[in-house]
Amino acid sequence: MKTNEVFKTILNRRSIRKYINREIPDSIIESILDAARWAPSGLNNQPWRFSVIKDAHIKEKLSSLTKYGKIIKNSGTCIAVFYNIPSGYNRDKDLMSIGASIQNILLASESLGIGAVWLGEILNRKEEVNSLLEIEKDNELAAVIALGYPDETPSKNRKSLESLMLKKFGKT
Amino acid sequence: MKTNEVFKTILNRRSIRKYINREIPDSIIESILDAARWAPSGLNNQPWRFSVIKDAHIKEKLSSLTKYGKIIKNSGTCIAVFYNIPSGYNRDKDLMSIGASIQNILLASESLGIGAVWLGEILNRKEEVNSLLEIEKDNELAAVIALGYPDETPSKNRKSLESLMLKKFGKT
Numbered sequence: 001m002k003t004n005e006v007f008k009t010i011l012n013r014r015s016i017r018k019y020i021n022r023e024i025p026d027s028i029i030e031s032i033l034d035a036a037r038w039a040p041s042g043l044n045n046q047p048w049r050f051s052v053i054k055d056a057h058i059k060e061k062l063s064s065l066t067k068y069g070k071i072i073k074n075s076g077t078c079i080a081v082f083y084n085i086p087s088g089y090n091r092d093k094d095l096m097s098i099g100a101s102i103q104n105i106l107l108a109s110e111s112l113g114i115g116a117v118w119l120g121e122i123l124n125r126k127e128e129v130n131s132l133l134e135i136e137k138d139n140e141l142a143a144v145i146a147l148g149y150p151d152e153t154p155s156k157n158r159k160s161l162e163s164l165m166l167k168k169f170g171k172t
Numbered sequence: 173m174k175t176n177e178v179f180k181t182i183l184n185r186r187s188i189r190k191y192i193n194r195e196i197p198d199s200i201i202e203s204i205l206d207a208a209r210w211a212p213s214g215l216n217n218q219p220w221r222f223s224v225i226k227d228a229h230i231k232e233k234l235s236s237l238t239k240y241g242k243i244i245k246n247s248g249t250c251i252a253v254f255y256n257i258p259s260g261y262n263r264d265k266d267l268m269s270i271g272a273s274i275q276n277i278l279l280a281s282e283s284l285g286i287g288a289v290w291l292g293e294i295l296n297r298k299e300e301v302n303s304l305l306e307i308e309k310d311n312e313l314a315a316v317i318a319l320g321y322p323d324e325t326p327s328k329n330r331k332s333l334e335s336l337m338l339k340k341f342g343k344t
Binding site: 002004005006007009010011013015026028030031033034035037038039040042044046048049050051052053054055058077080082090092093095096097098099100101102103104106107108110111112118120123133134135139142143156157158159161164165166167168169170 | 174176177178179181182183185187198200202203205206207209210211212214216218220221222223224225226227230249252254262264265267268269270271272273274275276278279280282283284290292295305306307311314315328329330331333336337338339340341342
């Protein structure tokens, strides 16, 4: 296994759900969002859009829309990621590119010492999220990322590489 | 904008479609795949599977299934990424997590000096890819990533961060 800063960040990244009570500077959030926009997308259509939620009152309301609301409430800032339908050209490919953009958010955060977790259960109430955040229907909620300075160091596990490998065609 | 190795890699990564004629060592491909498996997924379901294609004869056949075949043919190695349907729990979320895994592949490659491009047009003939690679239908082709030592330094552009921002809720 190679070790450089990128690999270390990919491997060390954890879903962080507990945060200390400390504000994340705006410059950090902006850098994280800047990383998000450099993800690849089919036809370079960049179908991602973002809403930043730092306001405690809105976070409180947002937290009522998922059973993982406590995470949102205790986070420093949330980034809601949307799929901009008019920019789309193929739902499957567009969603994968949004996943790539989210991974940039998570890795950029980790590299700056910010904990993050990708929340998906809230998609069950995506229309209500749009309504709360005053976002039109042509932007569809794809995920909410909660961010904060970490107050836990969870472990994580993965399937072995061997178990993920299908057929191999090579000279080796 | 922050600058550390992770940010540099995210920003410097380009879609590389031209490669010099040099083999990629197996240890590098293995490291790149190892990075892929550490992506996040809903319920940690890890719905990604991989097939590695290094064999020139199979690459030749694979290249006939997309109009971007020349890239595949000239690549050192291709990684076909599949969506393992039986592991899935929500197609949208599963596809986004596969996108996160693909982004790990692209960033890990970039960090090791390997050029890569995410090929999607080949999904038009996904069943034929499965057939060629002898992969059962419960694994659905999600992307083919072509890899090789770069023989070009393309530019890339993105929408401004401002144009991607929806409403902001904050104290600032």
